[in-house]
Amino acid sequence: MRISARADYAVRAALQLAASEDDEPVKAEAIADAQDIPHKFLEGILNDMRRGGLVQSRRGGNGGYRLARPADTISIADVIRVVDGPLVSVRGVRPPDLAYTGPAASLLPLWIALRANVRQILEGVSLADLAAAQLPAEVAALTDAPGAWTNP
Template structure:
């Protein structure tokens, strides 16, 4: 299973927003703190806004806010918002695959992988990830104990 850069950046950005929800954060500040290419992050935020996961505020005090309670946003929802299907094999959903002969069990394996990975990503929330990492811009959180 390969996680796209877009999905990784989207999840990391939402965790950053959840960790510092007192004010809107700019794409520039998130890109800098998460070491994400700014231009790429702008397209990620377009997808997140379209999916209703972030909202934006214009102006000098503007930026992005998380649009819902971070505890109600699953990692699976974020990944689907930016990438479409959560798990595919050669562009097809695993339950649509039918391998011939001795390889019939491979289709079942991919379905099982999708079920297990999907369940983990569905039950893991942005709030849980934010709690694991401490607060945004907290230098002590990055230092091992």
């Protein structure tokens, strides 16, 4: 599975907003600087997040962006879906819409299982969890598995 730059930047921007202590709007430039994200690219991402109902924006000298709802109600899956669409697709098609024949027929349950596991992790972690550096125990346990931090 690949996480696009767009999804990575969106989650990082959302975390920057979640960590904002005073709930005042944060300027896109400040987010871009804090997270080393290209400003123009970030503006497009923030607009998608606004249209998706994850952030609110305010214009003017005291303007900027803030989360549209509490960080503990926004999952990492919510953020990724708003900027990239479905969490798991095969050739741009959602797994339930695929059809295979012959020996490849067993691929469909594999893709469905993959999607279920990705959903379980990304829907089970909120912005608040990450902003507090507190992964849910079942997710944190996955990082303890032998080989979790190495590439085969």
